[in-house]
Amino acid sequence: MALLEVKNLKTYFFTRSGVIKSVDGTSFSIEKGEILGIVGESGAGKSITGFSILGLIDPPGKIVEGEINFDGRDLVKLSQDELQKIRGNEISIIFQDPQTSLNPVISIGKQLMETILYHRKGVSKKEAYNSCVEILKTVGLPAAEKRMKSYPHQLSGGMKQRVVIAMALLNNPKLLIADEPTTALDVTIQAQILYLMKKLSKDFHSALILITHDIAVVSQLCDKIAVMYAGRIVEYGSKEDVIFNPLHPYTKGLIECLPKLNDDKKRLYQIPGIMPSLLGLPEGCYFKDRCEFADEQCDVYPPRQEIDKRIVFCHKVK
Amino acid sequence: MSQSEVKLLEVKDVEKIFNVNISTFKKKDLHALNKVSFDIYKGTTLSLVGESGCGKTTVGKVILGLYQATEGSVIFRDKDIAKLGPSQRDNVQKDIQMIFQDPYSSLNPRKKIKTILEQPLKIHTKMTKEERKEAILSLCDDVGIDYSYLERYPHQFSGGQRQRIAIARAMMLKPELILADEPISALDVSIQAQILNLMMDLQEKYNSTMLFITHDISVVKHISDYIAVMYLGEIVEYASKKELFANPQHPYTKMLFSTVPDIHTPLATESVLKTGEIQSPIDLPIGCFFQNRCLYKDKNCELEHPDLTDLGENHLARCPRIGSF
Numbered sequence: 001m002a003l004l005e006v007k008n009l010k011t012y013f014f015t016r017s018g019v020i021k022s023v024d025g026t027s028f029s030i031e032k033g034e035i036l037g038i039v040g041e042s043g044a045g046k047s048i049t050g051f052s053i054l055g056l057i058d059p060p061g062k063i064v065e066g067e068i069n070f071d072g073r074d075l076v077k078l079s080q081d082e083l084q085k086i087r088g089n090e091i092s093i094i095f096q097d098p099q100t101s102l103n104p105v106i107s108i109g110k111q112l113m114e115t116i117l118y119h120r121k122g123v124s125k126k127e128a129y130n131s132c133v134e135i136l137k138t139v140g141l142p143a144a145e146k147r148m149k150s151y152p153h154q155l156s157g158g159m160k161q162r163v164v165i166a167m168a169l170l171n172n173p174k175l176l177i178a179d180e181p182t183t184a185l186d187v188t189i190q191a192q193i194l195y196l197m198k199k200l201s202k203d204f205h206s207a208l209i210l211i212t213h214d215i216a217v218v219s220q221l222c223d224k225i226a227v228m229y230a231g232r233i234v235e236y237g238s239k240e241d242v243i244f245n246p247l248h249p250y251t252k253g254l255i256e257c258l259p260k261l262n263d264d265k266k267r268l269y270q271i272p273g274i275m276p277s278l279l280g281l282p283e284g285c286y287f288k289d290r291c292e293f294a295d296e297q298c299d300v301y302p303p304r305q306e307i308d309k310r311i312v313f314c315h316k317v318k
Numbered sequence: 319m320s321q322s323e324v325k326l327l328e329v330k331d332v333e334k335i336f337n338v339n340i341s342t343f344k345k346k347d348l349h350a351l352n353k354v355s356f357d358i359y360k361g362t363t364l365s366l367v368g369e370s371g372c373g374k375t376t377v378g379k380v381i382l383g384l385y386q387a388t389e390g391s392v393i394f395r396d397k398d399i400a401k402l403g404p405s406q407r408d409n410v411q412k413d414i415q416m417i418f419q420d421p422y423s424s425l426n427p428r429k430k431i432k433t434i435l436e437q438p439l440k441i442h443t444k445m446t447k448e449e450r451k452e453a454i455l456s457l458c459d460d461v462g463i464d465y466s467y468l469e470r471y472p473h474q475f476s477g478g479q480r481q482r483i484a485i486a487r488a489m490m491l492k493p494e495l496i497l498a499d500e501p502i503s504a505l506d507v508s509i510q511a512q513i514l515n516l517m518m519d520l521q522e523k524y525n526s527t528m529l530f531i532t533h534d535i536s537v538v539k540h541i542s543d544y545i546a547v548m549y550l551g552e553i554v555e556y557a558s559k560k561e562l563f564a565n566p567q568h569p570y571t572k573m574l575f576s577t578v579p580d581i582h583t584p585l586a587t588e589s590v591l592k593t594g595e596i597q598s599p600i601d602l603p604i605g606c607f608f609q610n611r612c613l614y615k616d617k618n619c620e621l622e623h624p625d626l627t628d629l630g631e632n633h634l635a636r637c638p639r640i641g642s643f
Binding site for chain 2: 186192195196213214216217255257267268272
C-alpha cells in the first residue's frame with residue numbers, strides 16, 4: 001500500500017472576486033522511500049497541494065473534496081489537534097525561504113529542541129540537546145555545538161536551510177514535503193542541499209515530495225514527476241518517461257525552454273503567452289491558448305489517459 | 319577582446335570599501351570590490367557571473383552612480399564617472415539605464431503604466447506631450463505591451479508583464495548602456511525564455527550595449543558575447559563566451575559549471591559537499607580568495623595572491639596553477 005495517496009483533491013478559495021480553484025482534482029501517490037517531484041509555474045497549485053496534505057489551508061480556502069490517505073488515515077477528516085500531532089512528527093515540511101521559516105529571536109538550539117520536546121513525551125532536555133547536535137552534524141553544519149547557541153541572522157542562507165532541513169528530520173518523519181527548498185540559494189549551495197536531501201531521505205527511509213518550478217532540479221532528484229498547470233495535473237509518470245519522452249505539449253515546452261549549456265543556438269525556445277488567471281479559466285483545455293497543436297477538439301477538457309503507466313491529459317496524445 | 323571594436327565603458331581598478339559596524343563600538347572594512355577592471359565594447363553584451371555576495375551588483379551600482387567608487391575610474395564617453403553621484407553626471411545619466419531584478423518592487427504601485435513610462439522622457443528630454451505619447455506607443459509595440467495596459471496599475475500585471483514594462487522604461491531614452499541586474503531570476507521558467515529573447519531582439523534593433531548581471535551561468539550562454547566570472551569582489555576569469563564555455567580554466571568557474579542542474583547530468587556527488595560557501599568579504603585571506611573551497615589548493619595558494627594572467631586569445635584567469643591539475 002502506498003504511504004500517501006491523494007485522491008481527487010480539490011482545494012478552492014472562496015474570495016470576493018470568485019471561487020479560485022487552486023487545486024482542482026489532483027490524484028497521485030507516493031511509496032515509502034520514494035521521491036516525487038511536483039513541477040509547475042507560480043500559481044499552478046503545487047504549493048497549495050503540499051499545504052493541503054498538512055491541513056495548512058486557512059479561510060477563505062477550503063478542501064472541498066477528495067481524500068488524503070496517509071498511513072491508513074484520511075487526513076482531510078482529522079481535526080486540527082490531531083493534525084498538529086502529525087505535523088513536524090510524521091510529516092514535516094521545508095519552506096522556500098529559510099530566512100522567514102526560522103524565528104529570529106529564538107536561538108537555533110531552542111527552536112530545534114522544541115520540535116522534539118513537543119512531540120516526544122518523556123524525553124529529557126539533555127537527550128533532546130544531544131539529538132539536535134547529532135542532526136546538525138548529519139546535515140553538515142560545521143561547529144554544531146556552537147551553532148546551537150546562534151541566532152538565525154548569524155548564519156548564511158545555505159546554513160539556515162540546513163538548519164531547517166535538520167529540524168524537519170528530527171522526528172524521523174515518514175514523509176517530507178519540500179516546497180522550493182533551494183530557490184533562494186546560489187547554484188553551488190543548491191547542489192549541496194539537493195545532494196543532502198537525496199542522501200538523507202534514503203538514510204532515513206523517508207518519502208519526499210519536492211515542489212519546484214525548476215524541471216532540471218526535479219529530473220536530478222526524483223523517481224516520479226507530476227506536472228501541474230492551472231490547478232490540475234497534466235502529466236504524471238516516472239522520471240525517465242516524463243523527462244526523456246514527454247507527451248504533453250506543456251511538459252515538452254518546459255523542457256525545451258531550459259537554457260542548455262551544450263547548445264549553440266542563439267534564441268531560446270519559448271512557450272507563448274502566460275498561464276491563464278485562475279479566475280478566468282478558458283473552456284476546455286487550460287493550455288489550449290499557448291499550445292501549437294490546439295484545435296476545436298481542445299474546447300472540451302481532455303479526459304484522463306493512461307499510456308504505459310503514465311497519466312496524461314491531452315487530446316493530441318494517442 | 320578584439321581591438322577593432324569601440325570601447326563604450328572602461329572600468330579600471332575600481333575598489334569599493336564599505337565601513338561596516340561589526341559590533342556596537344567596532345567598525346571594519348568590507349572589501350566589496352577589489353581592483354575590478356573590464357571594458358565593454360559598443361553593441362556587445364558582457365555578463366558578470368557569480369554567487370550572491372561576490373560584488374556583481376555593486377559593480378552595476380558604481381557604474382550607475384548609486385554608489386561612488388572608493389578608488390579607480392569608470393570612463394564613459396571620455397569622462398570619469400566613478401566618483402560622481404547621479405545628479406553630478408549631467409547628460410551621461412540618461413544614457414545608462416538599469417533593469418532591476420524584482421519587477422514587483424521596481425515599479426511604483428501608485429502610478430499608471432503610462433506615467434511610469436513617461437517619467438524618463440519628462441526628466442531627460444524636451445519632447446512635447448504628443449511626441450512623448452508617440453514614443454511610448456512605438457516602444458510598446460517593440461516590447462509587446464498592449465496599448466490598453468497603459469491605463470492600468472502595476473498590480474494588475476503578472477511578473478513577466480511587469481518585467482516587460484520595466485524593460486520598456488529602461489529603453490525609453492534609447493540608452494547606450496543597459497545594466498540588467500538578474501532581470502529574469504524572479505520569473506517562471508517559461509517566462510524567462512520570453513524575456514531573454516525580448517532583450518536580445520531589442521539589443522539587436524537599437525544596437526545597445528549591455529552589462530548582464532546574473533548568478534546563473536546557464537543563462538549567459540545565450541545572451542553574452544563576453545563573460546567575467548567574479549568571486550569575492552574580484553574577477554577570477556574573463557573570456558569570450560565561446561572560449562569560456564569550451565574551455566573554462568579557473569577552479570571556481572569549473573565548480574559553477576558542475577553545479578548547474580541539467581536534465582542530462584546526474585546529481586552532483588559527495589564531493590560537492592566539500593565545496594563549502596563563499597566567505598565573508600571582511601578580513602579577506604592573504605593568499606588566493608578561493609583557497610578554502612578549491613579542490614586543487616596547494617601551499618602557495620595560502621601565501622600569494624594570484625594576478626589575472628593572460629592565457630592567450632584574451633582569456634584571462636586568476637590562478638597560478640592552471641595547467642597543473
